[in-house]
Amino acid sequence: MRPDKSLSPFEIRLYRHYRLVHGVRIALAFTLTFLLVRLLKVPEGTWPLITLVVVMGPISFWGNVVPRAFERIGGTIFGASIGLIALKLELISLPVMLLWCALAMFMCGYLTLGKRPYQALLIGITLSVVVGAPVGDMQIALWRSGDVILGSLLAMLFTSIYPQRAFILWRIQMASFVHAFARLSQAGFSPNLVERPRLDKSLHKILSDVVKLRSLIVPASKETRIQKSLFEAIQTVSRNMVCTLELQLNAYWATRESHFVMINAHTLRETQQMTHHTLEAISRALYEGNPSPAKAHSARLTEIIGELRQIMPASDGGALHETSIHGYVWLSLELARQLELLSQLTGRALRK
Numbered sequence: 001m002r003p004d005k006s007l008s009p010f011e012i013r014l015y016r017h018y019r020l021v022h023g024v025r026i027a028l029a030f031t032l033t034f035l036l037v038r039l040l041k042v043p044e045g046t047w048p049l050i051t052l053v054v055v056m057g058p059i060s061f062w063g064n065v066v067p068r069a070f071e072r073i074g075g076t077i078f079g080a081s082i083g084l085i086a087l088k089l090e091l092i093s094l095p096v097m098l099l100w101c102a103l104a105m106f107m108c109g110y111l112t113l114g115k116r117p118y119q120a121l122l123i124g125i126t127l128s129v130v131v132g133a134p135v136g137d138m139q140i141a142l143w144r145s146g147d148v149i150l151g152s153l154l155a156m157l158f159t160s161i162y163p164q165r166a167f168i169l170w171r172i173q174m175a176s177f178v179h180a181f182a183r184l185s186q187a188g189f190s191p192n193l194v195e196r197p198r199l200d201k202s203l204h205k206i207l208s209d210v211v212k213l214r215s216l217i218v219p220a221s222k223e224t225r226i227q228k229s230l231f232e233a234i235q236t237v238s239r240n241m242v243c244t245l246e247l248q249l250n251a252y253w254a255t256r257e258s259h260f261v262m263i264n265a266h267t268l269r270e271t272q273q274m275t276h277h278t279l280e281a282i283s284r285a286l287y288e289g290n291p292s293p294a295k296a297h298s299a300r301l302t303e304i305i306g307e308l309r310q311i312m313p314a315s316d317g318g319a320l321h322e323t324s325i326h327g328y329v330w331l332s333l334e335l336a337r338q339l340e341l342l343s344q345l346t347g348r349a350l351r352k
Helices: 009-016 018-040 046-056 062-092 094-112 117-131 138-160 166-188 200-224 228-252 256-264 266-288 292-314 319-351
Strands: none
Touching: 009 018, 009 166, 018 046, 018 138, 046 062, 046 138, 062 094, 062 117, 062 138, 062 166, 062 200, 094 117, 117 138, 166 200, 166 228, 166 266, 200 228, 228 319, 256 266, 256 319, 266 319
């Protein structure tokens, strides 16, 4: 998929209700698979249905379902082979068959704690399904194995019909975070307020929203072939921005005298406005797939950083008064640097 693809209003509404869409998709897939199994009179017909739910149920994104389906097919084939050998050994000697199964399950348990735990688990599950057939009945064992593979293929088929993309949801939720951050920043530094607004719950909420985005990194990386390290870097910068904003609010409202000075400082007011414009530009870039406007705001933000550095030694007054102003200016510099970095990283993700 193209990372810079512009998102339509329909896509945005659809992905904001992705759980509802996922539920409808599974319901339709289950119904159609059930009808297919009944019409074709597939033996052991419960296994395609079980496999369909297992593969599609926990994860809805294309970047997750395809690897999961292939892992299930691979684990099924390997587990079925071990199970068929076990059924043959049972005809020769039950103790030998039990020893063979015990060794196979030991291997499953060992590999489950490795790089492909799901596939290793499926080897054991398929082995259990196959050896559960009547003694020496290879036909039922083969049908069960084939039904599991059929269920995996059907899961891939239904998921491929207007598939849900983790990268698109990541863009939408990341844009929502940036927009919410901009609103909190405006609310916290509004010159019309005489008392500090209570934004603790809102800050914790947007921080929690950023942490939840981590679950989308792996499937989004698989869908776009963008390195996970780029998503991780955006994740880290976003978390740091929330922490910086919280500290900045503490410094801004520390004392009445310093607060009055900062309200009337032209460069600081311009920094706040430029910060808001940059955040809105990044949010629009995530929706539209075009990072160019965000770059233009980032360039102006770089100029303001230089102006802020000149303010640092200029303030005077009491110790607490001076510390608050210096702290706020330094945090403004840090937030501007983080915003510039976020703009660059977002542009890299959209250009990939």
